[in-house]
Amino acid sequence: MRLLKLVPETTNIGFVRWRNVAMLISLLMIIGSVALVATRGLNLGIDFVGGQSMRVTFQESPPLDQLRSQVSGLGYGEGVIQEEFGTPGAQTEGHTVTIRMPLPQTGGEEAANVAAQQLRQLVEQGYPGARIESVETVSGKVSNELFRAGGLSLLFAMIAISIYIWVRFEWQFGVGALFALFHDVALTFGFFALTQLEFNLNIVAALLTIIGYSLNDTIVVYDRIRENLRKYRKMAIEPLLDLSINETLARTIMTSLSMLIALFVLLMMGPDVIFGFVAAILLGIIIGTYSSVYMAAPILIWLKVGPHSFLPKDAGPAERMPAGRNEGYDGAQV
Template sequence: MKLLKLVPDTTNIRFLKWRNIAIAISILLTIGSMVLVAQRGLNFGVDFVGGQMIRTTFTQSAEAPISDLREKVSDLGYGDPIIQRFGEANEVSIRMKLPDGASETPDLANQMASEITGMMQETYPGVRIDGVDSVSGKVSAELMSKGIWSLVGAMVAIALYIWIRFEWQFGVGALFALFHDIAMTFGFFALTQLEFDLNIVAALLTIIGYSLNDTIVTYDRIRENLMKYRKMEIIPLLDLSINETLARTVMTSMTTIIALSALLIWGPDTIFGFAAAMTLGVVVGTYSTVFMAGPILVWLKVGPDSFVPADRADKKAERVGGPEEVG
């Protein structure tokens, strides 16, 4: 039985033919994402802005009346709540941001929680309050600071690792691709106003790891070909390297997206933002590996001499190529 191959061995796509268009689009989208974040901001969750989370169970019904509950909590005047299932269908968590002035008067947060729980006990017979958790503004600021530094630290450490393993040009290329992926994700959350909490920070760190893994595989093949095909021009060599790793890239991305799609469709609401961020990150990360990580090496003047001095070139395995040989 012949095995199914999503990417045939003879695939020879001229990806770098569109490098200028791809980079231009990526720069515009990155700038657009940064503008969105600056103008619209992110819908920070309780983890980052402080607030109250009330966990409750509707013991008299099989399913929690989420829509009705959201409307009644909003009518109390403390803003729109974030209500999500928390375990069984009749268990929910109500997350509220701190009311105005809570930083100067801490009792306002407790008053808000008391009014919400009191309203539920009056409106829904048999409702059980399982817990009320508070996150102070000071703790939230610390969480945000640590989250930002974790992202920055991860990206810098990755750039240094690639710099040491390859050459500085590869570190710059990987860092630019990672910044592009993270910026796209931030722009997505600024556009959709999905809640941005610690789950999303975890998703961003995972995206960094995923994108890096894909980029390193391609960079490793580029390095091998640079040492092997000493007389080949850089653009066809990059196209060759990307095509040789394309099957692995497509298979990894597709299997990951299938799993994430299941989480998006059937997963609980509490991880919807995480699954959405990861799905976008996989798509954008795959794009940046193919259309950004490679072309950047052209502008940074990477060539065969980046790894093997010209006077030590191995002349046994030569391949001469120009743009006309690819495609």
């Protein structure tokens, strides 16, 4: 029985010939994302703007949508309701829910205390028998520290990755990887500015995941490019890049498609509390795959990389390209 191959071994798609169009589209999307963040801003969660957090145990499972609307109706911003997993059922100790609400924009500590009292009254009067386990406040100072730490983590991750690729390959590859990562992160920020989904620490974790996935895919392509640069020393850079991308295309499609299927199911059927996290990773897989093919590889042309760029001093005669398209390729086939 023959195995199904989504990408035939003779695949020869001319990706690089569309590099100018792809670059123009990407630059426009980056500019649009920056403009959206600057004009609409991000819907920062309680992690970054501070807020009230109340842990409540209800005798029966509460209507979460109704509770969320009531908390938001207090006028301090959109409430976040999260039901804790593993809590006892209604016939034992009840259902435990965490209620989070943004802090008032003005009024300082006194206004925060008033908001906490209003939230407490809403629960006690609207849900008789509910037991308030704890009330916590995330101050503006703590939220600012979290915001700064999240931003620095993204910046340092991108810089460290670029340095690694520079050392592992050459500086041109590091520049290409950094641009691809910036492209992925910028478009994800633009998505959250456009949709106004809550941007919290979970999304920072999603962005770091996106950076890791995009880097992994980019390194696979770069490693094949470097190998082919040494193997086919008389081949022009454009067909060499196309050859390298096509040789790794099966692995790229297999990995991306597997993750997209799992993430799509989780997006449709998963709990609301991780919707933004899953949406961010789902988008990141798509744009990360795109950037590895259309950003990271073609940018080497503009950086003047060619078969002559990394020749050792004792380089022998140039080798000709074999007849087989994927000869020597030991990657996975779909």
